[in-house]
Amino acid sequence: MAKINYKKLQGSQNLRLRLLLSTLSSTPILIVDIRSNETIPGLRPHEISLLRLIEKVCDDCHVEINETGTKLKYKPGIVMGGKYLVHDCGLSRSIGYFLEPLVVLGLFGKKPLSIRLKGITNDSKDPSIDTFRSTTLNILKRFGVPSEGLELKIENRGVPPLGGGEVVLSVPIVHTSLMAVNWIDEGMVKRIRGVSFSTRVSAQFENAIIHAARGIFNRLLPDVHIFTDHKAGAQAGNSPGFGISLVAETTSGCYISVDTTISYPRKEETAEIEDDERADLKPPADVGVEIASALLGEIEQGGVVDSTHQGLLYILCALCPQDVSKIRVGKLSPYGIEALRLIKEFLSVTFAIKPDPSTGTVILKCVGCGLKNLSRKLS
Incomplete structure (x- = not known):
């Protein structure tokens, strides 16, 4: 051997x-x-x-x-893909942690992927499933991923510490390879959409967050719509919590998103707090103001994606055919920088990085490694 x-x-x-x-x-x-x-x-x-x-x-x-x-x-x-797969993601990280690598692998599978993931759907560490639905899937479509068969269904929500959420992810395969992009026009923000959710707490929490967030956005933009998703019973998972995911859509088809979740901390994070001194949940009005400001901060930075999606954007560009991809991002995020290093190490793709001083953004160019989906079935 x-x-x-x-x-x-x-x-x-x-x-x-x-x-x-x-x-x-x-x-x-x-x-x-x-x-x-x-x-x-x-x-x-x-x-x-x-x-x-x-x-x-x-x-x-x-x-x-x-x-x-x-x-x-x-x-x-x-990578085989396949359907009716089930995986329990556990409670130490949310489903968002597993979605990014899973969706990229799924594109290069032998068969389309359909998998049920169980665990925490929304927490404060990883991008929430709402952000994944509204933003990540739209970024994939830019690279020629077919929109048919690309979806994420939320069956139950679950927040820390006990989770109880369930989602079903479907990913189609790319038939030969992705498409190179020339994506440097951020456009202007034309509307803001969002989803506010609550599990095992009063629906008033959602209304308070939305009211606070809209108070900031309405001064800047008329088209703001934030939906509510109040879950009860089995669909609300096992722990009380609430949160919001916001996405700004621009005239050139970019999606800039932020999200946050407020829930009780996990056990390992509260080793020193006794049960009697259990921390109260943060007031929803404060959360609304903070998250609205965070979205404005992401928009101000510029770029065609927000800072949490930089790593994924670079990976998709690196996997494109041997053609030039050109993208614009705001300030390089630490995760994005690590992604660039590892892409060079594993795929031998080097990005040319050029700051654009007039806008404070950065333009990156690369020639893809030309990864083809060789494991798919040839008809």
Whole structure:
């Protein structure tokens, strides 16, 4: 048997990006010293859950973890896709953490992907499922992903600490490859849309958030519509909470989004707080003002996507055919910078980065690696 050459990496950072790019480029990786100096060393539950999820959608991939979880060997397989798959994402990170790598892998599968994910649908760490529906899916369509069969259905919502949410993600396959983009025109904001939700608390919370957010937007724009989604019973998951996801649509078809969720903290985050001193939820009016200001901040930065979607945008550009893609973003986000480094390492795609001083934005250009969907069935 031929000896496998593993690409050696160190540390726990950006495991999600490393696994995604390793799978797409068919590069086996060996990661050492995963949190080896921390009190609880090794991989975290959500990282192991992500590995299990990749095993479900791929065939013939091989995962080896040592006893302490500080060393991981991963040999990627073939992305199969498939339907009626089910995965429990656990409670340490929300479903949003798993969606980004999953949707990119799904595009290059043998068959379209349909999977039911269980866990936390909205939390304050990861992009919410509402943002994914309103923004992420629209970004994919820019790259020629067919809109038929690309959807995310929210069955139940679930917030930390106990989750209880369920969503069904469907991803079509790209028949040969993605389309290169020339996407530098941000346009002007023409409307703001949003969804405010609440689970196991009064619907008044949603109304208070919307009222506060609209108080800021109405001074700037007439077309503001924020929907409410009040869940009750089994659909409301297992924990009380509320939140909002906002998206600004521009005249050139860009979607800039922000979201937030207010709920009780997870156990590990409240080790020092006793039950009697359980923190109260933040007042919804304050949340509305903060989130509206955050959206205005993202719009002000400029660029065709918001800072949380930069990494995904770079990956999609790098996977395009061997043609030039040109994009404009606001200030480079730390996650975006890491994505650029790893794309160079795994796909040998280098971006030319040029600041545009007149607008304070940055223009990036690259020639894609020309990844084709070779695992799909040829008719």
